[in-house]
Amino acid sequence: xxxxxxxxxxxxxxxxxxxxxxxxxxxxxxxxxxxxxxxxxxxxxxxxxxxxxxxxxxxxxxxxxxxxxxxxxxxxxxxxxxxxxxxxxxxxxxxxxxxxxxxxxxxxxxxxxxxxxxxxxxxxxxxxxxxxxxxxxxxxxxxxxxxxxxxxxxxxxxxxxxxxxxxxxxxxxxxxxxxxxxxxxxxxxxxxxxxxxxxxxxxxxxxxxxxxxxxxxxxxxxxxxxxxxxxxxxxxxxxxxxxxxxxxxxxxxxxxxxxxxxxxxxxxxxxxxxxxxxxxxxxxxxxxxxxxxxxxxxxxxxxxxxxxxxxxxxxxxxxxxxxxxxxxxxxxxxxxxxxxxxxxxxxxxxxxxxxxxxxxxxxxxxxxxxxxxxxxx
Amino acid sequence: xxxxxxxxxxxxxxxxxxxxxxxxxxxxxxxxxxxxxxxxxxxxxxxxxxxxxxxxxxxxxxxxxxxxxxxxxxxxxxxxxxxxxxxxxxxxxxxxxxxxxxxxxxxxxxxxxxxxxxxxxxxxxxxxxxxxxxxxxxxxxxxxxxxxxxxxxxxxxxxxxxxxxxxxxxxxxxxxxxxxxxxxxxxxxxxxxxxxxxxxxxxxxxxxxxxxxxxxxxxxx
Numbered sequence: 312x313x314x315x316x317x318x319x320x321x322x323x324x325x326x327x328x329x330x331x332x333x334x335x336x337x338x339x340x341x342x343x344x345x346x347x348x349x350x351x352x353x354x355x356x357x358x359x360x361x362x363x364x365x366x367x368x369x370x371x372x373x374x375x376x377x378x379x380x381x382x383x384x385x386x387x388x389x390x391x392x393x394x395x396x397x398x399x400x401x402x403x404x405x406x407x408x409x410x411x412x413x414x415x416x417x418x419x420x421x422x423x424x425x426x427x428x429x430x431x432x433x434x435x436x437x438x439x440x441x442x443x444x445x446x447x448x449x450x451x452x453x454x455x456x457x458x459x460x461x462x463x464x465x466x467x468x469x470x471x472x473x474x475x476x477x478x479x480x481x482x483x484x485x486x487x488x489x490x491x492x493x494x495x496x497x498x499x500x501x502x503x504x505x506x507x508x509x510x511x512x513x514x515x516x517x518x519x520x521x522x523x524x525x526x527x528x529x530x531x532x533x534x535x536x537x538x539x540x541x542x543x544x545x546x547x548x549x550x551x552x553x554x555x556x557x558x559x560x561x562x563x564x565x566x567x568x569x570x571x572x573x574x575x576x577x578x579x580x581x582x583x584x585x586x587x588x589x590x591x592x593x594x595x596x597x598x599x600x601x602x603x604x605x606x607x608x609x610x611x612x613x614x615x616x617x618x619x620x621x622x623x624x625x626x627x628x629x630x631x632x633x634x635x636x637x638x639x640x641x642x643x644x645x646x647x648x649x650x651x652x653x654x655x656x657x658x659x660x661x662x663x664x665x666x667x668x669x670x671x672x673x674x675x676x677x678x679x680x681x682x683x684x685x686x687x688x
Numbered sequence: 689x690x691x692x693x694x695x696x697x698x699x700x701x702x703x704x705x706x707x708x709x710x711x712x713x714x715x716x717x718x719x720x721x722x723x724x725x726x727x728x729x730x731x732x733x734x735x736x737x738x739x740x741x742x743x744x745x746x747x748x749x750x751x752x753x754x755x756x757x758x759x760x761x762x763x764x765x766x767x768x769x770x771x772x773x774x775x776x777x778x779x780x781x782x783x784x785x786x787x788x789x790x791x792x793x794x795x796x797x798x799x800x801x802x803x804x805x806x807x808x809x810x811x812x813x814x815x816x817x818x819x820x821x822x823x824x825x826x827x828x829x830x831x832x833x834x835x836x837x838x839x840x841x842x843x844x845x846x847x848x849x850x851x852x853x854x855x856x857x858x859x860x861x862x863x864x865x866x867x868x869x870x871x872x873x874x875x876x877x878x879x880x881x882x883x884x885x886x887x888x889x890x891x892x893x894x895x896x897x898x899x900x901x902x903x904x905x906x907x908x909x
Contacts, residue, residue, distance in 0.1 A: 314807050315793065315805075316786065316789075316796075318797055321785075321794070325785055596744075596769075597744055597775050598769070598770070598842070599766060599769040599773075599795055600770070600797070680745070681769075
């Protein structure tokens with residue numbers, strides 16, 4: 312039986328006809344989408360790792376300084392929060408990013424040795440750090456990279472610390488990190504008497520009171536006790552984290568620029584294609600193709616370029632994430648993974664980019680008079 | 689025959705802001721099933737008249753009526769071209785990316801023929817044109833005569849009532865010209881279609897029972 316020609320079949324034949332231009336356009340949009348997947352994927356994975364820290368430690372609120380320029384809190388705020396009736400536990404913390412070797416940098420957490428955050432870590436070898444001692448615990452990922460074990464020493468900013476334990480944590484941001492006594496990190500960072508955040512665990516809500524109301528009351532009480540501070544619910548803390556915000560802003564900014572270049576690439580291809588095929592468009596119109604059918608076939612062609620470029624881009628983005636996850640400079644921040652919402656977003660953006668880029672050439676093609684188009688050489 | 693299928697009333701067509709007048713008040717009536725040739729020297733307006741009869745262009749003034757309904761208002765031009773008219777051009781105008789059998793199916797995409805039907809119908813039409821062995825060839829691999837036969841099959845794809853041919857033998861040698869005219873007249877008779885052929889060749893012009901001569905945008909005889 313003879314094969315039937317379909318609308319999509321005709322569009323695909325047109326794309327195959329100009330192979331080199333199609334490949335170049337696919338590469339352009341592929342790189343743009345690849346940048347989007349790589350950068351936004353990185354910032355999303357980074358945010359997830361922060362979220363995992365808060366959820367695994369059972370933190371309800373993180374208390375931070377409310378103003379933009381001053382990002383530290385006075386350590387004395389800890390006692391004021393602890394005194395609130397609904398507060399079960401408080402843990403003042405500092406985190407900082409430090410060079411461990413010329414190639415490797417890692418997050419360093421300063422916790423009190425009795426902090427509840429320790430409960431989320433599983434000590435694989437050795438014992439917990441002690442107050443006032445120059446001691447550190449290493450996450451298993453970092454210990455493996457540095458080839459360290461309990462009893463070894465680690466130099467940080469010119470000071471030697473004894474490795475007391477190797478631990479495992481759910482989040483890469485902890486598994487590839489260093490934990491030391493709060494006082495030691497305050498000294499090392501020049502933050503005596505200051506902390507970055509105070510993590511708070513609440514007592515269970517009283518019977519008959521909704522969890523939502525209880526959390527709002529607790530938040531208001533904490534903020535009233537420490538003027539100028541903000542009590543951020545753990546779920547929001549990950550996304551409002553300055554590192555995460557910076558990563559997200561630069562990821563979207565760079566991706567949008569790349570996508571704009573990709574859109575211009577498709578627009579150029581489609582404009583050239585319509586220009587070269589003016590007579591063919593005239594033939595189609597003479598054969599009875601309606602304006603919307605001519606317009607639709609150009610738009611489908613542009614959308615297919617977007618879709619194809621999007622799929623190539625996802626592959627490139629995944630490769631970029633794997634490279635970032637393997638680099639010593641970035642390995643401690645995230646684990647390479649692609650989530651469905653990001654893939655759907657990437658393909659959606661790629662197809663939309665195609666449709667936007669094809670809109671003007673398609674409109675012009677649809678408006679061509681059949682007889683004028685047929686006269687065109 | 690069942691009355692006029694096409695009527696033209698006081699038809700004018702000008703180009704270049706009225707500086708060029710291609711048609712200057714043409715009145716014409718063509719019956720359903722009629723075979724008509726239109727001849728005239730180059731620039732006489734014969735192709736312009738054919739384009740207006742086929743709904744490819746719109747008149748500057750005057751009207752073209754299809755079965756008594758005004759083209760462009762009572763009858764949508766796109767629908768008219770896809771459902772009621774088939775075109776055969778001097779330069780064939782086959783789509784270069786498509787094989788012969790796919791070219792014949794191109795008008796069917798506009799008329800929304802059933803999917804399974806398209807390939808089968810295109811094959812039948814090409815067989816009628818004696819092209820059964822060349823169906824899968826690209827237009828670039830076909831001779832001029834073969835291309836025109838594919839173009840005729842394509843013109844018949846949506847089973848139109850009117851077949852319009854603009855210098856259909858203009859790019860062919862005498863043998864192929866005779867063969868194409870034989871095919872066109874054969875189709876007109878067997879299907880009872882209205883066939884309008886524009887030509888500058890006297891022999892072809894005289895082959896029709898009705899011959900219209902155009903001179904300077906007016907009907908001369």
